[in-house]
Every structure is written in C-alpha cells, then in structure tokens.
Amino acid sequence: MLLLAILYAEVLLRLFTQWTSDKNFQHGIFVPVFALFVLWKNREELRNVKPAPSWTGLAVIAGGLATMVLGEFGAELFLSRVSLLFLLAGLIVLFHGWPLFRAVFFPWAFLILMIPIPTIILQKITFPLQILASKVASAALPLFGVLVHREGNVIELANMKLDVVQACSGIRSLLSMLTLSIIYGYLMEDRRWVRVVLAIASIPIAVFANSFRIVGTGLIVQYWDPDKAEGFLHLFEGWLIFVASLIMLFALHSVIVRVWKPAPRVTPAVRTVNHTPGFPQLTSTWSRFVVVALFMVATTSLIRARSSNEIVPAREPLASLPNQIGPWIGQDLSIDQQTLDILGAGEFIHRVFENPNQPQPWVDLLIAYFPSQKAGDTIHSPNHCLQGAGWIPIQRTVIQLSRPDGKTFPANRFVTSKAGERELVIYWFQAHDREVANEYLSKYYLIKDSIQMRRSDGALVRLITPMFEKESPDAAQARLLSLGNQMIPQLNRYIPR
Numbered sequence: 001m002l003l004l005a006i007l008y009a010e011v012l013l014r015l016f017t018q019w020t021s022d023k024n025f026q027h028g029i030f031v032p033v034f035a036l037f038v039l040w041k042n043r044e045e046l047r048n049v050k051p052a053p054s055w056t057g058l059a060v061i062a063g064g065l066a067t068m069v070l071g072e073f074g075a076e077l078f079l080s081r082v083s084l085l086f087l088l089a090g091l092i093v094l095f096h097g098w099p100l101f102r103a104v105f106f107p108w109a110f111l112i113l114m115i116p117i118p119t120i121i122l123q124k125i126t127f128p129l130q131i132l133a134s135k136v137a138s139a140a141l142p143l144f145g146v147l148v149h150r151e152g153n154v155i156e157l158a159n160m161k162l163d164v165v166q167a168c169s170g171i172r173s174l175l176s177m178l179t180l181s182i183i184y185g186y187l188m189e190d191r192r193w194v195r196v197v198l199a200i201a202s203i204p205i206a207v208f209a210n211s212f213r214i215v216g217t218g219l220i221v222q223y224w225d226p227d228k229a230e231g232f233l234h235l236f237e238g239w240l241i242f243v244a245s246l247i248m249l250f251a252l253h254s255v256i257v258r259v260w261k262p263a264p265r266v267t268p269a270v271r272t273v274n275h276t277p278g279f280p281q282l283t284s285t286w287s288r289f290v291v292v293a294l295f296m297v298a299t300t301s302l303i304r305a306r307s308s309n310e311i312v313p314a315r316e317p318l319a320s321l322p323n324q325i326g327p328w329i330g331q332d333l334s335i336d337q338q339t340l341d342i343l344g345a346g347e348f349i350h351r352v353f354e355n356p357n358q359p360q361p362w363v364d365l366l367i368a369y370f371p372s373q374k375a376g377d378t379i380h381s382p383n384h385c386l387q388g389a390g391w392i393p394i395q396r397t398v399i400q401l402s403r404p405d406g407k408t409f410p411a412n413r414f415v416t417s418k419a420g421e422r423e424l425v426i427y428w429f430q431a432h433d434r435e436v437a438n439e440y441l442s443k444y445y446l447i448k449d450s451i452q453m454r455r456s457d458g459a460l461v462r463l464i465t466p467m468f469e470k471e472s473p474d475a476a477q478a479r480l481l482s483l484g485n486q487m488i489p490q491l492n493r494y495i496p497r
Contacts, residue, residue, distance in 0.1 A: 003293060003296040003297065003300070004084075004087070004296075006300055007068070007296055007299060007300045007303075008084055011077075011080045011081055011084070014077065015028070015081060015114070015115070015116075016029070018116055019114075022116065023172055024116070024122070024171055024172050024175065025116040025175065026172075026176075027113070027175055027176040027179045027180075028113065028114040028115070028116065029114075030179070031110060031111060031113045031114035031179065032111060032114055034107075034110065034183055035107035035108070035110050035111055036107075038106065038107040038110075038186070039104065039107055042103070045103065046100065046103055046104065049096070049099050049100045049103050050099065051096050051097055051100075052096070052097030052098065052099055053094060053095055053096060053097050053284065053285070053288065054093050054094065054097050054098060055094065055288075056093060056094075056098075057089075057090045057091065057092070057093030057094030057095070058090065058094055058288075058291065058292070059090070060086055060087075060089055060090030060093060060094075061086075061087055061090030061091065061094060061292060061295060062090075062295065063086055063090070064083045064084070064085075064086030064087035064089075064090055065083070065087065065295055065296070065299045067079050067080075067082065067083035067086060068080055068083035068084075068087070068299060068303070069299060069302065069303065070447070070451075071083060072303045073303075073447075073450055073451040074446070074447030074448070074450045074451055076118070076443075076446075076447055077116075077118075078115065078116075078117075078118040081115045081116075082112070082115055085108065085111055085112065088108065089101060089108060091292070092104065092108075094288055094292065095285065095288060095289075106186070110182065113175070113178070113179050113182075119380075120381075120439060120440070120443055122171070123380065123381065125171060126171050129171060129174070129207065129210075132207060132211070133207070133210055133211045133214055134150055134155055134214070135150070136208065136211035136212075136214075136215075137155060137211055137212075137214040137215045137218060138150040138155055140211070140212070140215045141155075141157075141215055141218045141219070141222075144215075144219055144222075145222075146218055146219065146222045148218070149419075155214070155218065157218060157221055157222060173206045173209065173210055173238075173241070173242050173245065174202075174203060174206040174207065174210075176206075176242070177202040177203075177205065177206040177242075177245055177246075177249070178199060178202050178203065178206075180202070180246070180249075181198045181199050181201070181202035181249055182195070182198075182199050184198065184249065184253075185198040185199060188253065189253070189262075190262065191262060194253070194256055194260075197252075197256065198249065198252065198253060201249065201252055202245075202249060205245050205248050205249060205252075206245055209241045209242070209244055209245040209248070210241065212241065213238060213241040216241075309454065310372060310374065310454050310455070310456065311453065311454045311455050312371050312372060312455075312457065313455065313457065313496035314496070315493065315494055315495070315496045316493045316494055317347065317494070318347050318348070318349040318367055318369060318494050319349060320494075321349060321351075321367075321487075321490070321494060322490075323351075325353065325483060325486050325487050325490075326482075326483070326486045327355050327356070327357050327358075328353040328354065328355050328363065328482075328483045328486075329353065329354060329355075329356060330351040330352060330353040330354075330365070331351065331352055331354075332349070332350065332351050333350045333351065333352060334350075335348055335350055344370070345370070346368055346369055346370040346371070347368075347369045347370075347371070348366070348367065348368050348369070349365070349366070349367045350364075350365070350366050351364075351365045352364050352365075353365060353483055355482075355483075360479055361465050361466040361467075361468075361479070362465065362466070363463060363464070363465045363479070363480055363483045363484075364462075364463070364464040364465070365461075365462070365463055365483075365487070366460070366461075366462040366464075367459060367460070367461050367462075367491075367494070367495075368380075368459060368460045369457070369458075369459040369494065369495060370456075370457060370458055370459070371457050372456050372457060373446060373456040373457070373458065374450075374456050379429060379439075379442070379458060379459070379460045380460075381439045381460075382412075382414075382425060382427045382460070382462050383412075383414075383439070386414070386416055386425060391416035391417070391418045391423065391425075392416060392417055392418065393414045393415070393416050394415050394416065394417045394422075395414070395415035395473065396412070396413070396414055396415075397412075397413050398410050398411070398412060398413070398437050399411055399413045399426070399477070401426075401428075401435075401481070401484070401485075401488065402485065402488070403435075403488070404488070404489040404492075409428065409434075409435035409436075410428065410435070410436065410437040410438075411426050411427065411428040411435070411437055412425075412426065412427050412428065412437045413425070413426050413473070413477065414426075415467070415473050421466065422466070422467040422471075423464055423465065423466050423467060424464070424465050424467055424473055424476040424477060424480060425462065425463070425464050426462070426463045426464075426477070426480060426481075426484070427460060427461060427462035427463070428460075428461055429442035429458065429459070429460055429461075430458070430459050430460075430461055430491065430495050431445065431446070431449065431457060431458035431459060431495065432445075432449050432453065432455065432457075432458075432496075432497060433492070433497035442458070446458060457496065458495075459494075459495045461491065461495075463480050463483070463484050464480075465479060465480045
C-alpha cells in the first residue's frame with residue numbers, strides 16, 4: 001500500500017483535481033466510494049474465499065506497471081490511470097488467487113467509470129451528441145409554435161441563436177446517469193439481466209432528456225425572456241431534467257418488476273471455510289512480496305528519474321510572428337475566455353490577414369502551441385470545433401503542401417458550409433520537424449517522441465478563407481496558400497524542430 005501510494009501519488013492527485021474541476025467527470029469521486037461499499041457489504045463472503053495464490057498475477061502486475069511507464073513517458077494520462085486497475089487485479093490474483101478476483105470483479109470493473117475519457121475519444125462522442133440534441137430540439141420546437149432553422153449544432157430562433165456547445169451535449173448527464181443506474185441496479189435488483197437493461201436504458205434516457213432541456217431553453221427564449229436562457233434558470237433546468245431522467249429510470253424498473261416479478265429474496269448462508277489462521281504458504285507469500293516490491297520500486301525510480309527532466313525547447317513566442325507576410329497584412333483577434341478554457345494551457349495566436357492590393361477575401365490564421373501535453377492539455381481537432389460552430393464539412397480530402405526543404409507533407413482540406421456560405425479550411429498538426437494530417441497519428445507520435453526525445457510539445461496550424469459563389473476549392477486553396485506558402489518556412493522559429 002505504501003509503494004502504491006508513492007507510485008500513484010501524482011496520478012491520483014491529478015485525477016482528484018479533474019473530478020473537482022471538470023464538470024463532465026464530477027461523478028467520478030463517488031465511484032471508488034461505492035466500490036468500497038460493495039466490498040464492505042460482501043465482507044463476510046470475501047473473508048471466506050479460500051486463498052489460491054497464483055503466479056499468473058505477476059504477469060498482470062508487469063503489464064500494469066508497463067502501462068504506467070508508457071502513460072508517464074508518453075504523456076497519456078488515461079494509460080497512467082487505467083494501469084492502477086491492472087495493478088490491483090494482479091495483486092489480488094498473485095496474493096489471493098483467481099477465486100477472490102472473480103468475487104470482487106464487479107466493484108473492480110466499476111472503477112473504470114472513475115477514469116475520465118481521453119480527450120481524443122471524448123470529442124468523438126460529444127459532437128454526435130450535440131448534433132443529435134440539436135436535431136431533436138429543432139424537430140420538437142415547431143410543435144410548440146416556435147420557428148427554427150438549424151445549421152449543424154446551431155439553432156436559429158427569431159430572437160437569438162442557441163449554440164448547442166459541448167457543455168450541452170449531454171455527456172455529463174449521460175455519464176452520471178450510467179453510473180447511478182449501475183449503483184441503483186446493484187442495490188435494488190438481484191437479477192443480472194435487469195441490471196444490464198437498466199444500465200443500457202440510462203443512455204437513451206439521458207440523451208433524449210438532454211434534448212428536451214434544449215427544447216425548454218428554446219421555449220423560454222421564444223415566450224419569456226432570452227436573457228433567462230443563461231444563468232441560474234439554465235442551471236436549474238439542467239437539474240430538473242436530470243431528476244426527470246431518474247424518474248424515467250425508476251419507472252422503467254417498476255414496469256419490469258410488474259411484468260417479470262422477481263423470485264423471493266433468499267439470504268444466502270455464509271460459508272465457513274476452515275483453514276489455518278493467517279496466510280498459507282508464508283515463505284511463498286514473502287517471495288511474492290519481495291518480487292512485487294522490487295518491480296514497483298524499479299518502476300517508481302524509473303518514472304521519477306525520467307519525469308524530472310522533460311525537455312521544453314527554446315523558441316520565439318507566437319506573438320512575434322510578423323504582422324506582414326508578403327503583401328498580406330494581419331490583425332490580431334482576441335480569443336474569449338471560454339475558448340481558452342477549452343483549449344487548455346498553451347500559447348495561441350489568432351490573426352486575420354488581408355491583401356490590400358487585391359479585392360479578395362481574408363485569410364484567418366490560428367496557431368495553437370502546447371509546450372507540454374503531459375498534464376492532459378492536448379490539441380483539439382478543428383474537425384470538431386468547426387462543426388461545433390455550425391460549419392458542416394461537405395467535402396473532405398488530404399492535400400500535399402511544400403516544406404522549406406522541398407519535400408511535401410499532408411494536410412486536411414475541408415470545404416465547410418453554413419447558412420448558404422462556404423469556407424475552405426486547411427489544417428495540420430506539427431511537432432519536432434514533422435507535419436501530419438491524422439489526429440490519431442499525431443497522438444502516436446506524441447507518445448513516441450515523449451519516450452524517445454523527452455518532449456511532448458506540439459502545435460496545430462489552421463488556415464481558413466471564405467469562398468466566392470461558385471468558386472472551386474482549388475481556386476480558394478490557391479488564394480489561401482498565397483499566404484500559407486510564405487508563412488510555412490517561418491514556422492520552425494515558433495514550433496521547434
């Protein structure tokens with residue numbers, strides 16, 4: 001326990017901090033509490049499980065420690081956190097055997113809900129939820145006499161626009177409902193199939209309840225006061241809908257109980273297993289302890305030695321990027337605090353360039369640079385952010401751009417549409433003299449470079465330009481790259497190689 005505390009002190013501290021600060025995962029703090037309650041509730045049965053220590057647990061421990069090292073070296077918090085579950089499982093099997101692990105499997109597996117979903121996966125989940133909530137709300141509001149127009153996750157009403165942002169995706173209520181449904185099923189049901197049904201049913205209940213929360217917001221805007229769509233009333237509406245979700249879950253359980261009546265509960269007799277007090281095979285137990293202790297001490301020493309010297313290379317600040325690049329003259333735009341909170345701890349530049357010599361549209365440049373991504377602050381893909389602002393991709397492709405050394409690199413090219421307007425977007429991920437288009441490949445290189453180079457810095461470069469009516473993507477790309485091709489050779493000064 002002491003070695004576990006030393007090895008995972010920083011990991012658990014970051015986890016607790018995220019529970020208290022990230023509203024998407026505030027339910028996580030209750031997960032280990034309930035797992036401990038289940039163990040305490042079943043303490044008599046667990047105490048009488050006959051010990052059957054197995055050396056196969058050592059392989060699970062080794063896998064858990066290897067995952068811990070990979071997560072710490074590769075700047076991936078999810079791996080560091082999930083490694084604790086593997087380590088706990090291995091310790092149980094090694095010192096007490098598979099029978100005890102099977103007996104505690106439910107509370108052990110339940111602990112996965114305390115670990116926040118990785119950002120790269122969370123983005124894949126939240127945006128479809130935003131779109132679904134927007135579609136349901138835009139279909140339901142006309143039934144109440146409210147005229148709406150939807151573009152992506154942006155709902156336009158007569159009085160104002162409703163942006164169904166990530167906070168309104170329903171992911172918070174979904175994760176909380178899933179957690180509570182599992183707890184409720186365990187406490188109120190003995191039949192496993194009913195527990196599974198309740199857990200699965202909590203997902204659509206949470207999703208559609210959140211959609212009707214947006215419907216309620218639209219009705220408030222239309223028939224009461226647009227200012228009431230935010231602040232306390234909006235927060236209270238969220239609590240009200242969550243309570244309604246719980247009532248629906250209870251109602252579903254009541255229907256199941258009435259249709260499929262459960263058999264009378266029989267309190268199982270506690271089996272008494274006669275074995276010598278104390279742990280059997282004391283010599284073997286100590287050998288197991290020594291081996292595991294050596295493994296954990298070595299892992300702790302390796303991580304401490306490595307994590308203390310992450311390299312953050314010198315570079316020029318993004319603000320020093322010239323305001324004039326060729327004929328293009330730029331003007332900085334401010335980034336609002338809500339966006340900065342989403343982006344995380346990094347350095348950002350948002351600038352609009354115009355060419356006064358030609359009557360052509362502007363070019364919007366955004367560079368987001370993160371000196372370190374070990375604390376969980378990672379690059380957000382424009383694929384999600386643009387759609388979150390209502391810009392829907394109607395054409396996607398990967399193009400090749402030129403580097404200063406004459407080689408080429410891949411970049412994403414999107415044609416996006418919103419309210420009849422079109423924009424051309426080009427973006428790529430850049431770090432350590434490498435440019436990639438794929439966000440998963442970028443994550444792989446982050447882990448690889450963090451291990452090999454002790455660096456987790458990286459950047460996103462994004463260029464946007466409006467498109468004329470009937471203008472081809474290639475023509476808009478030529479205009480956009482008339483700035484981009486002159487800017488790319490300068491990037492190594494601000495995004496270190």
